[in-house]
Amino acid sequence: MPEWAQQIRKGNVRALARAASAVENRTPAADALLRKLFPHTGNALVIGITGPPGAGKSTLADGIIRLLRREEQRVGVIAVDPTSPYSGGAILGDRIRMQSHYADPGVFIRSMATRGHLGGLAPATTDMALLFDAAGMDAVIVETVGVGQDEVDIARLADVTAVVLVPGMGDDVQAIKAGIMEIAGVFLINKADQPGADRLEREIHAMLSLAHHDGPTPPVVRVVASEGGGIAEALHAIRSVAGDRGGHERSEHIWRRRLLEMYRERLLNRIPAAELDSAARAVALRRKDPYSIVDEWLRRI
Ligand SMILES: Nc1nc2c(ncn2[C@@H]2O[C@H](COP(=O)(O)OP(=O)(O)OP(=O)(O)O)[C@@H](O)[C@H]2O)c(=O)[nH]1
Numbered sequence: 001m002p003e004w005a006q007q008i009r010k011g012n013v014r015a016l017a018r019a020a021s022a023v024e025n026r027t028p029a030a031d032a033l034l035r036k037l038f039p040h041t042g043n044a045l046v047i048g049i050t051g052p053p054g055a056g057k058s059t060l061a062d063g064i065i066r067l068l069r070r071e072e073q074r075v076g077v078i079a080v081d082p083t084s085p086y087s088g089g090a091i092l093g094d095r096i097r098m099q100s101h102y103a104d105p106g107v108f109i110r111s112m113a114t115r116g117h118l119g120g121l122a123p124a125t126t127d128m129a130l131l132f133d134a135a136g137m138d139a140v141i142v143e144t145v146g147v148g149q150d151e152v153d154i155a156r157l158a159d160v161t162a163v164v165l166v167p168g169m170g171d172d173v174q175a176i177k178a179g180i181m182e183i184a185g186v187f188l189i190n191k192a193d194q195p196g197a198d199r200l201e202r203e204i205h206a207m208l209s210l211a212h213h214d215g216p217t218p219p220v221v222r223v224v225a226s227e228g229g230g231i232a233e234a235l236h237a238i239r240s241v242a243g244d245r246g247g248h249e250r251s252e253h254i255w256r257r258r259l260l261e262m263y264r265e266r267l268l269n270r271i272p273a274a275e276l277d278s279a280a281r282a283v284a285l286r287r288k289d290p291y292s293i294v295d296e297w298l299r300r301i
């Protein structure tokens with residue numbers, strides 16, 4: 001274990017890949033490893049990129065990686081539950097898009113395709129980001145499709161989250177705004193080469209003026225990710241928002257959530273799936289009441 005941790009900190013890619021698999025599979029070894037590595041975390045800037053399917057999140061991530069590499073930063077990428085086919089630790093579509101980075105030892109790309117963790121996807125993603133952080137990554141980019149609660153939870157855990165929207169979404173802006181308003185540190189209007197960018201920008205500003213949010217108003221930046229346009233401005237906005245928020249208070253706020261999530265996950269993982277199934281059946285058939293079952297579970301720990 002100490003040797004493994006040391007190899008990861010030295011930037012040994014094989015050791016890191018093995019650890020990433022352990023983290024994704026939630027093995028006991030991953031827990032022990034993360035415990036060892038934790039004191040060496042806290043340096044990476046964790047950037048969330050979220051938005052509807054096909055908004056250009058991966059293209060944008062690709063552009064940001066390129067800029068960070070120019071600064072000789074090491075970058076970890078976590079693609080959460082990608083819609084694209086999944087193969088061998090990389091997503092096919094993303095592999096093509098981020099191809100240039102695959103041969104680059106300064107970039108480590110990993111996808112988290114596993115659904116169905118009882119505790120949710122957020123804790124596993126958090127652990128993966130911590131692992132990358134401990135491995136000396138200067139930045140960790142987490143790409144999620146912004147639709148469900150899992151994605152909102154994950155975005156909350158990032159230091160700053162960029163919400164990617166595209167022109168012509170119409171009512172979608174309304175539909176996604178509830179969860180997204182809370183997590184958005186920066187709004188990026190991608191595909192600004194398409195008609196409707198002006199209108200979308202007006203809608204976002206209108207939305208921001210109505211909504212209550214603490215802290216500074218999120219900047220809105222136009223991007224044409226496929227052409228590399230506006231990426232530098234986007235990264236600048238992300239960094240300045242991260243800088244503004246900074247400090248212990250934000251970190252404490254994040255850890256309050258993380259601790260509860262970890263606790264919840266560990267509790268839930270103590271209930272074998274088969275036992276949950278039979279308990280649900282017993283309650284549905286009114287053979288048992290749910291209160292006694294939950295009490296029994298709590299007593300067991
Ligand atoms: N016109 C235009 N097309 C773009 C732009 N950015 C990305 N695209 C295209 O949009 C499509 C989707 O891009 P992705 O980067 O895969 O989008 P994504 O949000 O990662 O998609 P999912 O991960 O599947 O949700 C690709 O065909 C890109 O080439 C842009 O600025 N303008």
Ligand SMILES: [Mg+2]
Pocket residue numbers: 057058059082094143
């Ligand atoms: Mg993508």
